Amino acid sequence: MSTLSTSSLRPLYTAAQVRELDRRTIAGGIESFALMQRAASSAWHSFRSRWPQARSVTVLCGGGNNGGDGHVLAALAMQSGLKVQRISLKPLHALQGDVARAAELATAAGVGLDEWQPSTTLTGEVIVDALLGTGLEGEVKGVVRHIIEAMNASHQPVLALDIPSGISADTGAVLGLAVEAACTVTFIGDKIGLHTGDAPAYTGEIDFRPLGVKAQAFFDIPPNAWRLDDDLLAEAFTPRSRISHKGDLGHVLVMGGAPGFGGAALLASQAAARLGAGKVSLATSPEHVAASLVRCPEVMAHGVRGGAEASMLPSTDVVVVGPGLGQDAWGQAILQSALQSELPLVVDADALNLLASRWSEVRRDNWVLTPHPGEAARLLGCSVADVQADRPAAARALQRERGGVVILKGAGSLVAGPSGLVVCPYGNPGMASGGMGDVLSGMLGTLIAQNDSLELAAWLGVIVHAQAGDDAAKNAGERGLLASDLASYARVLINP
Known part of the structure; x- marks a missing residue:
């Protein structure tokens, strides 16, 4: 029989490790906004491969980089002729850095922007979850909880960016409430929390996109775990x-x-x-x-x-x-x-x-x-x-x-x-x-x-x-x- 080796297995990382990989990639010469655009482009490709007949999309954007990915995806959807409903947790003037730049890109592409209201109706045939990403540590509360409840109640298929909002990237536990996705497209390094605990009931199909980052080239960031392969x-x-x-x-x-x-x-x-x-x-x-x-x-x-x-x-x-x-x-x-x-x-x-x-x-x-x-x-x-x-x-x-x-x-x-x-x-x-x-x-x-x-x-x-x-x-x-x-x-x- 073969000998024991993890070399042929997909490495899995914690949220903190992926953030460090992201930081080092940017420090190595790739502009952070370019990386955001890569993520959005990969997510858009994932969207199109699964829902080629969709004519409308709702993109829910948080205030962090995950939301930035959502804004850029909204622009790509508009440029492809879809009807786009873009909903933001924060007003435009409150966004900063790459997220603000991404939001402006979507606006320049002709995408409208609505702030979330309790009366908001999600109109897209497919919903994109770009709310929280991997940064969530405590339990989902407040307006985010109401948005997740609305997403799950819509019975529309959901594409989650990086991780379904409400799932812990490190443990796979549901932090109070989580988005029930049909597909999750995850970036740079695959996360251990997508594959165990409660997560398999929420991720749908997992589509890993490394965005050109060779995570294992960083020898001082050893994988947290590995994914078995048949x-x-x-x-x-x-x-x-x-x-x-x-x-x-x-x-x-x-x-x-x-x-x-x-x-x-x-x-x-x-x-x-x-x-x-x-x-x-x-x-x-x-x-x-x-x-x-x-x-x-x-x-x-x-x-x-x-x-x-x-x-x-x-x-x-x-x-x-x-x-x-x-x-x-x-x-x-x-x-x-x-x-x-x-x-x-x-x-x-x-x-x-x-x-x-x-x-x-x-x-x-x-x-x-x-x-x-x-x-x-x-x-x-x-x-x-x-x-x-x-x-x-x-x-x-x-x-x-x-x-x-x-x-x-x-x-x-x-x-x-x-x-x-x-x-x-x-x-x-x-x-x-x-x-x-x-x-x-x-x-x-x-x-x-x-x-x-x-x-x-x-x-x-x-x-x-x-x-x-x-x-x-x-x-x-x-x-x-x-x-x-x-x-x-x-x-x-x-x-x-």
């Missing part, structure tokens, strides 16, 4: 050697399925098999063995009544512990057995809850923790709201405290490891159903067993899992998508 799959899943045998391809042990909770462990073990493990063993409550044999006879199912029996199972390459584990004596004994092993671990579900309550000090470098926001909150000793308010910070904090690699699941899943933070742009709401995390854990088990890098295995597992969900949804829709549907789609993905 091109990694073709690099990682090359054809197998013609003389491969099952001993070369990893032995995964899934430990879970307490009495009465067998389904999760069966899903995890079957997913491990479908991802191409040479052998898969399952340590589960004896009552679930028959179901496992019927469901997937290729999995070597063992009935165990406690940790002592589990520890006597054949040697394996990686242990997946947690699916259907429960938190009573059986689950505690099984997890203790797994923790006593020096093998790489994938820790999920109730194993995470037991780590939080009974093994709060345990840290190791050879495990992958896969919490959803609730489990992450228990591990961090905070609320779910705290986790969701800053998902990147939560993922990093967990990785610092517990070591190894942490996958914070949810919209825009995050993988925090020694190499930094990566964001998964794939996945869909159809995956909000029981068992999806168990399938991910099983997939991770196989990839770890076949890969020297725990972190790369985590990246690949997150991509395969999310892309399999997307392919399944594309084929038959999001509603009714089951965790067990993913294995067959995942198998296609790993055989490019």
